[in-house]
Amino acid sequence: MPSGIATEIYIAIGLIVLILLIGLVGMRRRPKGTEAETAPPPAEAERRARPEVAEAPAEAPPKPSLRDRLSKSRRFLADRLADAFGRAPDEETWEDVEAALIQADVGVEAATQITEDLRSKARERNLTTADDVRALLAEELVSLFEHDADRALAFGSQKPTVWIVLGVNGTGKTTTIGKLAADLVHRGRSVSLAAADTFRAAADEQLQVWADRAGAEMVKHQPGADPGAVAYDALQHARARQADVLIVDTAGRLHTKTPLMDELGKIRRVIEKEGKVTEALLVIDATAGQNGLVQAREFAEAAGVTGVVLTKLDGTAKGGIALAIERTLGLPIKLVGVGEALEDLEPFDPKTFVDALLS
Ligand SMILES: Nc1nc2c(ncn2[C@@H]2O[C@H](COP(=O)(O)OP(=O)(O)OP(=O)(O)O)[C@@H](O)[C@H]2O)c(=O)[nH]1
């Protein structure tokens, strides 16, 4: 091979190698922007890396505790008691405690009794810290609720169990019935509702909405019809379908109109001809405070009430009314309403309640 041609071949190979090398170096130095354009955005990259986690449905938020629901009352009391307990107990401490309890609607008589007991026990036990006195106050409050009260809702020996719900207008009767029905259905019981509030316009429509939400049946008549007749029909209907529980909604006109009490008596008599009313639940609105108590007393005296449902505790700073109700009416609080949703009904337990108020 002539040496001139060999040289040209070597030069050509050298050039090719050089071009390849330049190309390689160029690829390595490609600007970062380009790389970013082709790479998936960070969120997208994360989604690709963890598809199950990113695409799983969000968990339902946990149900707020009773303590959360009573936050208005708790803050109200906490602010006042913080002042009282901010120093070693002296005369002023006890005055402040008494004032706080009265403002929380515990009732004057009960507030005085609690404070006197607290003062003498704190001295006896030589309590000096805020935490100790607060714990003693909790003990005192719990002790004033009826210890042996049966707070469970009573079921009858035959189907259907019948519960009547009554109380002043707007206290939360219909809402409570909806919540109760939902809870029963959730526990596997079949429920019928009687729209025996034939007085207020559209009361049956409101009850129907709750019946649908809860998965219960409802019996109604025309507006203005005899509530006793509705109760009677509802009882027959509940029997025919072997319903476990029949809950009767009633009108809430003011107690001062005597016919309302007559009407409630009639509903009960109609049912008791063929069955038994095992609960007549008086619904009291906690936000009405001591006023609500006066109205409730007349219901309690007239209507054979078996227990109280205390509603709207979430909307008041004066949760102390629970104590006043038990002491004044001599009736057990069986349930508390703590919101407007289906699940916002809780069984009442004095210790849990007081802990939620004070801790
Ligand atoms: N925040 C709060 N609101 C409640 C509670 N219970 C009932 N309510 C509200 O109180 C209002 C009246 O409730 P209803 O159930 O219609 O009261 P009612 O006693 O049936 O009223 P009448 O049929 O007119 O006598 C409604 O706006 C309810 O949402 C509760 O526990 N908490």
Ligand SMILES: [Mg+2]
């Ligand atoms: Mg109603």
